[in-house]
Amino acid sequence: MDNQIHNQIVSFIWGIADDCLRDVYVRGKYRDVILPMTVIRRLDAMLEDTKEAVLAMKQKLDEAKIDNQWGALCNAAGQAFCNASPFRLRDLTSRSKKQTLKVDFEAYLDGFSPNVQEILDKFKFRNQIDTMIDADILGAVIQKFISPDINLSSNPVYKDEGVVRLPGLDNHGMGTIFEELIRKFNEENNEEAGEHWTPRDVVELMADLVFVPVADQIKDATYACYDGACGTGGMLTVAQDRLLQLADQSGKKVSIHLFGQEINPETYAICKADMLLKGDGEQAEHISYGSTLSLDGNASRQFDFMLSNPPYGKSWKTDAEKMEVEEETGRGKAKKAILDTRFNAYLPEGENLVMLPRTSDGQLLFLLNNISKMKKEATLGSRIAEVHNGSSLFTGDAGSGESNARRYMIEHDLVEAIIALPENMFYNTGIGTYIWILSNRKEDRRKGKIQLIDATGMKSPLRKNMGKKNCEFTDEIRAEIMRIFMEMEESEVSRIFNNEEFGYWSVTVERPLRQRVNVNIETIKETLSMFNVLYGVDVNHEEDNIPTVSPADFLAFAEKNPNVRTIKMPKTWGQIEFEKIYHMYMKALIDLMQTEPYMSYNDFVTRLYNNPHIKNSGTKFKKFEDFMYPLLTKDPEAEIVYEKGKPVVDTELRDTEVIPFTYEGGIDGFMQNEVPTYAPDAWVDEKKTQIGYEISFTKYFYKPVELREMSDIIAELNELENQADGMMASIMEGIS
Numbered sequence: 001m002d003n004q005i006h007n008q009i010v011s012f013i014w015g016i017a018d019d020c021l022r023d024v025y026v027r028g029k030y031r032d033v034i035l036p037m038t039v040i041r042r043l044d045a046m047l048e049d050t051k052e053a054v055l056a057m058k059q060k061l062d063e064a065k066i067d068n069q070w071g072a073l074c075n076a077a078g079q080a081f082c083n084a085s086p087f088r089l090r091d092l093t094s095r096s097k098k099q100t101l102k103v104d105f106e107a108y109l110d111g112f113s114p115n116v117q118e119i120l121d122k123f124k125f126r127n128q129i130d131t132m133i134d135a136d137i138l139g140a141v142i143q144k145f146i147s148p149d150i151n152l153s154s155n156p157v158y159k160d161e162g163v164v165r166l167p168g169l170d171n172h173g174m175g176t177i178f179e180e181l182i183r184k185f186n187e188e189n190n191e192e193a194g195e196h197w198t199p200r201d202v203v204e205l206m207a208d209l210v211f212v213p214v215a216d217q218i219k220d221a222t223y224a225c226y227d228g229a230c231g232t233g234g235m236l237t238v239a240q241d242r243l244l245q246l247a248d249q250s251g252k253k254v255s256i257h258l259f260g261q262e263i264n265p266e267t268y269a270i271c272k273a274d275m276l277l278k279g280d281g282e283q284a285e286h287i288s289y290g291s292t293l294s295l296d297g298n299a300s301r302q303f304d305f306m307l308s309n310p311p312y313g314k315s316w317k318t319d320a321e322k323m324e325v326e327e328e329t330g331r332g333k334a335k336k337a338i339l340d341t342r343f344n345a346y347l348p349e350g351e352n353l354v355m356l357p358r359t360s361d362g363q364l365l366f367l368l369n370n371i372s373k374m375k376k377e378a379t380l381g382s383r384i385a386e387v388h389n390g391s392s393l394f395t396g397d398a399g400s401g402e403s404n405a406r407r408y409m410i411e412h413d414l415v416e417a418i419i420a421l422p423e424n425m426f427y428n429t430g431i432g433t434y435i436w437i438l439s440n441r442k443e444d445r446r447k448g449k450i451q452l453i454d455a456t457g458m459k460s461p462l463r464k465n466m467g468k469k470n471c472e473f474t475d476e477i478r479a480e481i482m483r484i485f486m487e488m489e490e491s492e493v494s495r496i497f498n499n500e501e502f503g504y505w506s507v508t509v510e511r512p513l514r515q516r517v518n519v520n521i522e523t524i525k526e527t528l529s530m531f532n533v534l535y536g537v538d539v540n541h542e543e544d545n546i547p548t549v550s551p552a553d554f555l556a557f558a559e560k561n562p563n564v565r566t567i568k569m570p571k572t573w574g575q576i577e578f579e580k581i582y583h584m585y586m587k588a589l590i591d592l593m594q595t596e597p598y599m600s601y602n603d604f605v606t607r608l609y610n611n612p613h614i615k616n617s618g619t620k621f622k623k624f625e626d627f628m629y630p631l632l633t634k635d636p637e638a639e640i641v642y643e644k645g646k647p648v649v650d651t652e653l654r655d656t657e658v659i660p661f662t663y664e665g666g667i668d669g670f671m672q673n674e675v676p677t678y679a680p681d682a683w684v685d686e687k688k689t690q691i692g693y694e695i696s697f698t699k700y701f702y703k704p705v706e707l708r709e710m711s712d713i714i715a716e717l718n719e720l721e722n723q724a725d726g727m728m729a730s731i732m733e734g735i736s
Helices: 003-021 031-063 070-077 098-110 114-123 125-134 138-145 171-188 200-217 234-249 265-277 281-285 317-323 363-372 401-411 475-487 521-535 551-560 575-592 601-610 666-674 697-701 710-735
Strands: 164-166 222-227 255-262 287-289 305-308 325-330 333-337 344-346 352-354 383-389 415-420 433-439 449-454 460-466 469-472 494-498 503-510 515-517 632-634 655-660 690-693
Touching (some): 003 138, 003 171, 031 114, 031 171, 114 265, 200 433, 255 265, 265 281, 305 363, 363 383, 415 475, 503 666, 515 601
Parallel strands (some): 305 383
Antiparallel strands (some): 325 333, 344 352, 460 469, 503 655
16 A cells, blocks of 8 residues: 555544544544544445345344344345344435434444444444434544545445545455554554554565465465464564465465454454455354464464464463462462463473563563464475564573573474564564564575574655654565575575574682781780670670770771671570680680681681680580681681581672583583683582573674774864864954
């Protein structure tokens, strides 16, 4: 459809709102009338030529007292829907009384077949009739929609001399009109731009990417195509047309069944209407209403081809709450978890791979939903094309739901290619977008590989913006992208990598704790204060020449040393027993005082327990180390601290390293080559190692700006300086 005609129709319909609804509805409510009336007029226009035949058939059926009439009436209408009332929309413009118009208009709406009734119910259009009747604007709205200045029929309108005055409007063109109206209403209401229509040029590219690679394998058969976020159904329509075209070119006879699901009631209603207008009522029944994530309308189906543009940057928290179930964790306990098999997989070793992204963005779940519906036994398998924003490529660290989803797709060798699209390709968002192409029947040359295509510079400007869309793919551009894809060309805009290129290990690198032990008069004073403040031991050691540090001084010390921790007295102890432990510990420290620090923590602890005050006391208390914090200072020159024969981890020195799968020698090679220079005592905590996947277009296609030569910059500055001197001379000459 020509953009000029598209804009004219949209402007005309938008003008109806301004002309008829302004004083009755606030702007945010215009859509409640305009969208359903647009659908009604479209349906009405498709039924005008067969109206008499439908009424004649109804009379026969009534005379024969046949109750179930809809099948026969739809056949008479030549559509998958019909209107059995005695009225056409244009018949309702000559009512002199408001109540007569109301009764006749309601009768007209009631005359639609049940499949249209569901559409009207989703629009909640009948709720608006009383408002329009009370304001006496219903007749004016109807009059505007049947105006000879617009054509919402699929048939062209001719001038007297047989020249087309208004071209017919095909189904996709009608869908584009609906989406543009929705976009304008959303802008008026400052609604989020996430509900965006996929423009036809992008849809046609997606259809080519799905069908063309297997065009020579298409047989005389029936194929199923699915869109889990179908909106108004335009993507399904284009997919159907493209598959039929390719089949016809190869002399094949195919039929295609369309399936979809939509959560927005208005766009669902539009999609159902679109399917009805194709003349196939069964197709309309294949469109499910509700959330694809929490109420999958096609849970038991598998599909040959899947195309989708799911919402991105949209919360799925409500869906998550609906999908949660109680999961047994042992010992009679249970926790809530999402166990949907679409979003959980199992690694070869049996570990559960949870692929749930953060609840603020659920777009990857739609891709996983499609993957779960791939045909595993069919010769062609299944092919998927899906539009995402950049977050699906790289959001989420190793082990996160997003990274796990990428891991699942790449390790199962499902991703054929990802294509970066130009910015401002969509009506309601200018952000960068990407087409993912997946297949579970990769051709041999693609096995184990992913092609990245940078098409961000491949665009043609629009003469007039459509919302935020200011560029498009021409037929030539689309053909060039397909050529690059089909030939697996390597160039500045196309790179091909092994799957391993995108995987990495996220490893936790630990460093040992190294502490020296300072046993001198100052540290013993700190220890004494620790007991006084934390344990209420109200004694001093004046006889040992160790004065008590004030509680305030110790608290100041503790603030600077967060590792100071308290030891609770055993419940069986009284204050006397605790003070006994305290005294033997303090006497042992006094015995072990020395000017130089102990550089081996473990050696000091051995000395401490072998001190006669402790060793010969008969006590079984084995936690004197917990009282040592005032004595300890981290020191890289000190020996490593061991506990039960293993180095103690210094959490402050803990680090995380990202090691690509492609690093020679893997984790061991990295630790041998990269780490010893900086931390020869480091090691990897293998239990914490995570596998991650991410895809960065910037990494492979970024082109740094070439810096200018310094001589050129200096020359330009000198030229500007000379120009400034000349201007100043002219100014001064004028003043004098």
